[in-house]
Amino acid sequence: MLNIKGLNQYYGESHTLWDLDLTVAEGECLCVMGRNGVGKTTLLKAIMGLLPVASGSIEFQGRDLARKPAEERARAGIGYVPQGREIFPLLTVEENLETGLQARADRSRKIPERIHELFPVLHDMRHRRGGDLSGGQQQQLAIGRALALDPKLLILDEPTEGIQPNIVDMIARVIKTLNREEGLTILLVEQKLPFTRAVADHFAILDRGSKVAEGGVNELDDELVKKYLTV
Numbered sequence: 001m002l003n004i005k006g007l008n009q010y011y012g013e014s015h016t017l018w019d020l021d022l023t024v025a026e027g028e029c030l031c032v033m034g035r036n037g038v039g040k041t042t043l044l045k046a047i048m049g050l051l052p053v054a055s056g057s058i059e060f061q062g063r064d065l066a067r068k069p070a071e072e073r074a075r076a077g078i079g080y081v082p083q084g085r086e087i088f089p090l091l092t093v094e095e096n097l098e099t100g101l102q103a104r105a106d107r108s109r110k111i112p113e114r115i116h117e118l119f120p121v122l123h124d125m126r127h128r129r130g131g132d133l134s135g136g137q138q139q140q141l142a143i144g145r146a147l148a149l150d151p152k153l154l155i156l157d158e159p160t161e162g163i164q165p166n167i168v169d170m171i172a173r174v175i176k177t178l179n180r181e182e183g184l185t186i187l188l189v190e191q192k193l194p195f196t197r198a199v200a201d202h203f204a205i206l207d208r209g210s211k212v213a214e215g216g217v218n219e220l221d222d223e224l225v226k227k228y229l230t231v
């Protein structure tokens, strides 16, 4: 479904992603891991078109999007939950969800009922401003907004960062339901091992902008964890 080949990215003179190859198969949940600063967020932003790349291809459903604008990538069916959530603090919950509708291929202007079934708090708080929500509620809103475009691929950047444990469990359940029962393909960046083991079926580890390991989550052993993930 998503096929990245030979991706190179620079911040000025600083070479951040090095000849990166990554494949996300249809229906899988792939977790990208690695220590702070290895390039995980940069990779997701490059996929979304929020950062230019120097070379390489980003093929999504057979179409190279590497030089297409961000809007076109969203319209192709890629939903994105950014690190830090980036919800609009002055817009209401409902208005935040509506911003996700803009990239829908079918141009529907109605927030899908499914989002409120998955996250009832977003219905209860629909007239409240985004900025008044707790961190966990904002994370649910950010996921809901990404789902509003009816994505074929959902990308999440550290969805558990700064979130209380009961909401982390709930987000894990939602990701599993979307992936395993509804067949949504998922690519996420996550540092918390128990969360990764609970939701993902495959992993890829980055180190200094290169992919250094990949496999099924059951192959994520202590040696890899010690070498590439513990600080």
Ligand SMILES: Nc1ncnc2c1ncn2[C@@H]1O[C@H](COP(=O)(O)OP(=O)(O)OP(=O)(O)O)[C@@H](O)[C@H]1O
Binding pocket: 011, 014, 016, 034, 035, 036, 037, 038, 039, 040, 041, 042, 043
């Ligand atoms: N806007 C920027 N300008 C210059 N350098 C940047 C910029 N954003 C990130 N970097 C650098 O690029 C490297 C990769 O950063 P990135 O945020 O992709 O890493 P990460 O693996 O997502 O880390 P974290 O887990 O801390 O979010 C780091 O060395 C970072 O300092």
